[in-house]
Amino acid sequence: MKLKLLPLALIAVTLFSCSSDDDTDAANPEDQEEQNTSCDKVENFVFTEKDGLVSVEFEDAVFTDSWKFKKDDNNASGKGYMVWEGDQYLGKPGEGLATYSIKINNPGTYRFLWKSSVKTGNSGSDHNDTWLRFADADDFYGEKEGSIVYPKDTGKTPNPEGASKDGWFKIYRSGNDLDFKWQANTSDNDSHPVFVTFNKAGTYTMEISARSSGHAIDKFILFNDTYTQSDATADDVQLSEITCKN
Template sequence: MNLRTPLYLLMLAMACSFFTACEDEDPSEDLFSDQIDTSGDDPEGSDPDSEEASNDDSSEEESNSDEGNSNDGSSGESGNSGSDSCTPSNYIFEEEGGVILGELEDSSFSGSWQKQGSGSSAYLRWTGSQYFGDPGNGVVRFKIRITNPGSYRFSWRSSVTIGNNGTEHNDTWLRFPDASDFYATKNNSTIYPKGTGKSPNPNGASADGWFKVYRTGNNTDFKWEAYTSDHDGHIIHADFDSPGIYTMEISARSTGHGVDKFALVRTDLNFNDALGGAMSEITCGD
């Protein structure tokens, strides 16, 4: 009987050892070993695909930003260019060395004033009604800058464009409203426009500070000549006592009178020599 007991105990010990080993194994580890959680491999949770998309978005945003800067720059350049523009309404004819030479078509004109020709052959021609005793119609204004004050002689280059009689359709009104003095001379005679409170006045038409300015002779082609006072031609002058910007005005009188260039030459200079010079510089005013 004592021999059987150890055998029984041995068999019981072997059974307990078997069940203990079974409890230590985890069969789920083998069954789900292909479902390993890899989230820990990327602690920020980034996805290579999403990172590439993020880089694309960043590039697109950078590209749009550059395009916007380019557009802003173009607009700025365009704006600066526009601000430098100058139109005939604010032209200023610059006197230099006591001389101004200008083209009368370089002005802001309208209505029945018509520009004829082109380039150096262009001129202004009045095509409307005649205003023999009524100055101030179809006024065209010119700004001039005087840097050398003094007395200046005026003339213009004009023509008769209707008919073949040089004493008809040959005049236009002229005024310097803010000059220090505006008058005409012949030898020892000095005359002033009517309406200025000064005398004596010219023969024939004049009013409100305007001189009737005409040309003589039967030659109807363009020539430099400007007189006032009928049958007693006086040369026209304007005095400017101080440097500054002054106004010259013309207004319509005779239909078909063509006016091309004008000249203001200080009286201490040779007038004919000055007419052969270059056209004066034009700058832009306000």
């Protein structure tokens, strides 16, 4: 009996080994395909909204030389943060431009916030702002208790107090707590939270450009009304999935 069972055992072992080899060979092409489609160039990043939230590390874009990457603040998340150290462009948006591609799956209105800090001086009202534009969104506005303002030169009124031009909002933070915090308002001395409306699912472009030197930005989010601000800005919120431009 032992002599008869031995060949059967050898056959079983051989079949099992062949099956294992086949599974391994089949998995390799899939792993390689996933690796080939991973996005390894920042300029091709597309940040994907999921369940009404976009969460992005600000440094994940292509920047001009005067945007400096820093890692010297423990209150910054991710790899670090970016700070503008070039000239000030208080009335001239479009300098020091960086862009982000954002894929919206759930159309609607989203609130915009970023986490920023003042790195120059000791005043919370200076070196505290950067330009922002959503030129291809269906609407881009500030709203406070029913009062709505639109960027200048868009054909929409009323416009914010203070600087605005060519569809750009000046987005500022206030208060003398200069460290990183979540705040993004427009309209001087009459702060309006900022909102963006996307009527259709699709990929949209967010643009930022330099305004005040010493303004540092760590992260930004867009969130719809299924989130509270505290939930959307919580430390354990996952970053948006990054895919590649076609």
